[in-house]
Amino acid sequence: MSTPLFAIEGVTKRYGGLTAVQGVSIALQAGELVGLIGPNGAGKTTCFNLITGADTVTEGRVLWQGEDVTGLRDWQRARLGMARTFQNIRLWKDMTVRDNVRTVCRAAAQAGWLDGLLRTPRHRRVEAEVGARADELLERLGVASLAALRAGDLPYGPQRKLEIARALALEPRLLLLDEPAAGMTPSEKTDLMQVVQGLRRDHGLTVLVIEHDMRFVMGICERIVVLDHGELIGQGTPDEVRRDPRVVAAYLGSA
Amino acid sequence: MGSDALPSTLVLGLSLGPTGLWWTHLLVMVGMYALLGLSLNLINGYGRMFSLGHHGFWALGAYAAGSLVHHAAGSMPGPLLFLASVVLAVGVAALGGLLIGVPCLRLKGDYLAVATLGFGEILRITIQNLPEGLLGANIGLTVPRVLLEKTPETKGLFQAGWAGLMVVAVVLVAWLVRNLVTSARGRTMLAVAQDEVAAGLLGVDPTRSKVAPFVVGAALAGLAGALYAHYQGTIAPQEFTFLEMVKMLLVVVLGGLGSISGCILAAFVLLYVEQVLQLAGQDMLPAGVPPLPASWTWLAEWWSVIYALVLVLLMIFRPHGLLGTRELNDLLRSWRTRRTGRGTGAGA
Numbered sequence: 284m285s286t287p288l289f290a291i292e293g294v295t296k297r298y299g300g301l302t303a304v305q306g307v308s309i310a311l312q313a314g315e316l317v318g319l320i321g322p323n324g325a326g327k328t329t330c331f332n333l334i335t336g337a338d339t340v341t342e343g344r345v346l347w348q349g350e351d352v353t354g355l356r357d358w359q360r361a362r363l364g365m366a367r368t369f370q371n372i373r374l375w376k377d378m379t380v381r382d383n384v385r386t387v388c389r390a391a392a393q394a395g396w397l398d399g400l401l402r403t404p405r406h407r408r409v410e411a412e413v414g415a416r417a418d419e420l421l422e423r424l425g426v427a428s429l430a431a432l433r434a435g436d437l438p439y440g441p442q443r444k445l446e447i448a449r450a451l452a453l454e455p456r457l458l459l460l461d462e463p464a465a466g467m468t469p470s471e472k473t474d475l476m477q478v479v480q481g482l483r484r485d486h487g488l489t490v491l492v493i494e495h496d497m498r499f500v501m502g503i504c505e506r507i508v509v510l511d512h513g514e515l516i517g518q519g520t521p522d523e524v525r526r527d528p529r530v531v532a533a534y535l536g537s538a
Numbered sequence: 539m540g541s542d543a544l545p546s547t548l549v550l551g552l553s554l555g556p557t558g559l560w561w562t563h564l565l566v567m568v569g570m571y572a573l574l575g576l577s578l579n580l581i582n583g584y585g586r587m588f589s590l591g592h593h594g595f596w597a598l599g600a601y602a603a604g605s606l607v608h609h610a611a612g613s614m615p616g617p618l619l620f621l622a623s624v625v626l627a628v629g630v631a632a633l634g635g636l637l638i639g640v641p642c643l644r645l646k647g648d649y650l651a652v653a654t655l656g657f658g659e660i661l662r663i664t665i666q667n668l669p670e671g672l673l674g675a676n677i678g679l680t681v682p683r684v685l686l687e688k689t690p691e692t693k694g695l696f697q698a699g700w701a702g703l704m705v706v707a708v709v710l711v712a713w714l715v716r717n718l719v720t721s722a723r724g725r726t727m728l729a730v731a732q733d734e735v736a737a738g739l740l741g742v743d744p745t746r747s748k749v750a751p752f753v754v755g756a757a758l759a760g761l762a763g764a765l766y767a768h769y770q771g772t773i774a775p776q777e778f779t780f781l782e783m784v785k786m787l788l789v790v791v792l793g794g795l796g797s798i799s800g801c802i803l804a805a806f807v808l809l810y811v812e813q814v815l816q817l818a819g820q821d822m823l824p825a826g827v828p829p830l831p832a833s834w835t836w837l838a839e840w841w842s843v844i845y846a847l848v849l850v851l852l853m854i855f856r857p858h859g860l861l862g863t864r865e866l867n868d869l870l871r872s873w874r875t876r877r878t879g880r881g882t883g884a885g886a
Contacts (some may be wrong), residue, residue: 335739361741373736375729377863386729387740391722396750399721400714409722453741 286349288313288489289365289457292335294343295335296326296513303329305513306343306441309491316483316490318504320497320524322533326513327493328370333460334491335367336360360437368446370381370493376435380426380445383434385419396509417452424448424478439466447478458482460492464499472496501525510531554694556824562697564584564813569704570766572805575789576711576798577758582787583795583859584719585751586731588647591654591788594661595756596632597765597778599627601665601673604681604773617682623684624764626752632753639752643745658783665775678774681767688771700863706767710757712798718754719796728752781842788845791852794861803866808845815841 290310296303304326311317319327332338334345336357345353347363355363366387375383385391394409423428424444429437434445443463450458460479464472480489480503494500500507501521508518511533517524524530554562578592603623610619633768642653673679688696717723726747729737734744767773789808793800814823814830815838823829830837837844852859861869 337735337739357738358741358743361739366741367739368739369736373733373738375732377732378725378728382725382728385722386725386737386742389741391725394722396718396721396754400718400754401721402717406721413722449740 285312287311287346288348290346291330291334292344292346294330294345296333296338297341297342304333304510307510307513308343309508309515311489311491313456313489313505314483314487315506316479316504317492318500319491319493319510320495320500320507320509321510321516324512325510325533327423327510328461329513330510331367331461331493335365335459343384345409360451363453364454364456366450366453366457367459368443368450368461371464372439372442372446373470374434374442374445374449376397376433378434379430380432380437381414381417381430381435383449384420384452385413386418387449388413389452389454390416390508415508420448420451421445423451425474440468440471440491444475444478451482455488457491460490460494462493462495464494464496472499475499479503529533554697556695557826558696559826560813560827562701564809565701566697566704566769567813567852568802568806568809569701569708570762570769571785571789572708572802573704573711573762573765573792574759574786575801575805576708576715576745577755577762578786579790579793579796579798579801580715580718580751580758582757583644583790583863584724584731585748585755585796585870586726586795587643587748587752588651588789589652589654589755590780590783591656591658591779592755592759593780593783594638594654594658595634595663595759595767596763596782597658597665597775598756599631599760599761600767600773600778601679602630602760603627603764604767605673606677607681607684607768608679611682611684620685620768623768624761627767628757629663629760631763632757634760635753635756636749639749639756640745643748643752655780658778659780662775662778669825674774676775678772680772681770683768683771685768687852704765707761708802711761712756712802714758716798718751723747723750784846784849788852789848791849791856791859794859794863795857796863797859797861797865800861800864801860804860811837812841 287310290308292308294307295305312354319330321327331340333340336355340353344351347360352360352363375386377503390409390412394406397403398406398409418427418430421430424447426444426448426473429441434442437445443466447460447463453516464475466479476499479490480493483490492500492504504521506518507521507524509524509527509530516529516533517527519527574592574596578589581587581589581592603626606623606626609620638657639655642650645653666676668675670677685723686692686696686699726737726742727750729742730744730747738744785808789801789804792808793802793804810865811830814827
């Protein structure tokens with residue numbers, strides 16, 4: 284098997300006496316679409332935080348294409364090509380929808396502070412490029428008509444879509460979605476499933492998704508990883524996971 | 539036409555009576571606080587970093603320009619020396635901003651405020667206690683006139699010239715601030731200000747996106763400092779106290795944290811009231827300057843208390859300032875649409 288795009292190895296996180304995640308290892312091959320499930324408090328979001336560098340690991344390693352990135356800061360890891368959305372939406376509420384995406388666009392980094400300050404030709408070129416890219420992403424997620432609105436004024440569903448558009452602006456190779464369908468209507472969920480599958484199909488994006496909606500997870504993921512009490516208790520195809528007695532016990536309580 | 543221009547300006551300048559002198563002085567001071575407010579707005583308004591050390595960067599610019607001119611006057615043509623002193627002031631203040639910003643911007647909220655306040659005060663007290671030969675200590679530093687002479691005969695020209703210069707400076711700085719906040723890097727500053735965690739996880743280096751606008755803000759305060767030194771002709775440490783910082787903060791908060799036109803308007807209102815109050819009992823106000831109502835005269839003694847109080851009240855009831863992030867033309871537009879909206883509604 285080739286080197287995974289991304290892996291965590293034996294990762295543990297302790298907060299004082301509480302162990303949130305215990306010796307978890309997950310590896311994702313490029314192009315995989317994997318679900319991360321488990322009951323509330325199982326440590327799913329903590330895993331995301333450890334992967335993206337929002338939090339530091341107590342033990343274990345985080346690998347990106349085989350290289351140890353455990354010591355990198357969150358923004359350095361993001362620039363490698365991992366982007367995420369948040370369980371409790373974290374848009375820049377006072378900025379416009381379009382500016383939320385423009386801020387993250389990779390091309391924006393080509394213009395320095397002085398370019399913007401003095402309106403150099405480079406500033407104008409970068410703004411044009413970034414603007415076109417942002418509009419394209421907003422179009423793709425179906426929120427283009429809301430571009431000029433303040434992000435905080437959007438309804439819940441479009442806010443979640445905007446978070447995905449913003450994450451895509453980073454041109455990631457790994458996309459981490461934290462409960463992307465939460466609060467969405469059934470039809471919005473169906474749209475979202477198609478969007479996520481389309482992203483992987485068109486751009487070879489690798490996706491790790493936390494989601495409680497089983498129709499969503501079972502519907503799009505080819506592999507599912509199950510956490511309970513901070514430990515990995517099983518993984519496999521949706522069918523295998525559904526039949527795994529430990530998984531069933533974790534969800535329904537053991538008899 | 540070109541040869542007429544200078545003498546006619548001269549005549550205009552010389553013909554400024556007491557009223558004209560009063561207004562041009564007001565204009566210069568409004569410009570000064572507009573510059574300080576705009577540059578502070580970049581840090582405290584758009585950047586949502588609570589700095590209380592802006593008077594320090596202002597002093598840094600004033601002393602950098604002042605000491606250069608003090609020592610080098612006569613060694614090169616006046617306008618050239620003026621320009622060199624402004625460039626030096628901007629550079630020194632920017633460097634100061636970098637040195638203070640890098641360690642302090644790791645701090646948040648109150649801690650950042652205390653650390654920057656410490657800088658402003660330490661700088662002032664250091665100048666006071668250095669040997670007199672260096673920066674003039676408590677006696678002050680004389681800054682020879684290198685751009686416009688100020689004698690009783692040329693006072694009008696001096697005042698008119700400075701008023702014009704300040705208008706140019708304010709327009710330039712307002713343009714720069716607007717450019718910065720609407721540029722790619724400026725957006726990363728706004729993002730970090732609103733949610734630093736999200737910004738970091740989406741590839742924005744939060745330290746850079748805070749330090750850079752802090753340095754730009756400091757540099758622009760340095761520009762204001764250089765202009766202040768040249769306009770005043772002498773500078774002393776007592777002019778750069780924390781009370782000035784409170785005034786700058788009031789300009790920013792009154793105008794709106796994140797509003798350029800609001801800042802300029804607030805500087806005008808604040809300085810106008812202050813300048814009117816400063817002339818004892820308003821009896822000395824030149825003709826043509828509208829006085830305040832007689833019942834307001836008690837304000838003169840209580841002015842420092844009042845503006846601190848206004849600041850406290852604004853912070854409680856309008857934490858984003860009177861205009862918030864809106865500009866004056868936004869307000870005009872919304873008034874107009876409300877009116878036309880009603881008009882078309884009645885027509886249909």
